[in-house]
Amino acid sequence: MAADRDRFSTATRLRALGTQAAERVYRAQNRRMRGPRRSRLTGRAALLVLVLCSLVVALAYPTRQYLSQRAEIAEQRRTVEELRERVEEKRDQKARWQDPAYVERMAREHLLYLRPGEVGYLLPEGTEDHGADRGADGASRSGRSTAPGPADRSWYRHLWDGVDAADRYP
Numbered sequence: 001m002a003a004d005r006d007r008f009s010t011a012t013r014l015r016a017l018g019t020q021a022a023e024r025v026y027r028a029q030n031r032r033m034r035g036p037r038r039s040r041l042t043g044r045a046a047l048l049v050l051v052l053c054s055l056v057v058a059l060a061y062p063t064r065q066y067l068s069q070r071a072e073i074a075e076q077r078r079t080v081e082e083l084r085e086r087v088e089e090k091r092d093q094k095a096r097w098q099d100p101a102y103v104e105r106m107a108r109e110h111l112l113y114l115r116p117g118e119v120g121y122l123l124p125e126g127t128e129d130h131g132a133d134r135g136a137d138g139a140s141r142s143g144r145s146t147a148p149g150p151a152d153r154s155w156y157r158h159l160w161d162g163v164d165a166a167d168r169y170p
Contacts, residue, residue: 112154125153 096102107113114120 110155122154125157 112120112122
């Protein structure tokens with residue numbers, strides 16, 4: 001019987017150790033099942049991400065407006081420079097028109113005005129003599145075409161052509 005007791009006590013001890021081990025395993029499994037798995041994203045991190053996203057969204061529109069306004073300012077500055085250049089050209093042109101010799105030359109060229117005592121000759125279109133500009137081979141030395149262009153025609157010819165063109169359209 002003593003042997004039974006030793007065996008029983010060893011078996012009892014093993015059973016007790018097995019039970020304890022089984023309880024530990026079950027407790028570990030229950031902890032895993034019971035508690036949700038913690039994610040790496042904590043509440044503070046989520047709040048930080050939310051604040052950063054809000055800042056990006058809040059600053060995106062003003063930044064875009066700032067950049068577009070800078071581009072518009074640059075374009076306006078280029079326009080101002082171009083207009084200043086045009087103003088300078090107009091001032092130069094105004095100064096030229098203040099000179100009586102320039103006014104006379106323009107009147108003689110464009111309006112076909114003559115000084116008293118001068119005789120002017122008008123040739124029909126296409127019959128102008130360009131012989132002085134031609135070389136021995138008949139080619140123009142100045143490189144200009146011998147056909148009359150719009151600049152070679154008189155102002156009144158342009159006027160009548162405009163009237164004729166307007167007459168053709170109902």
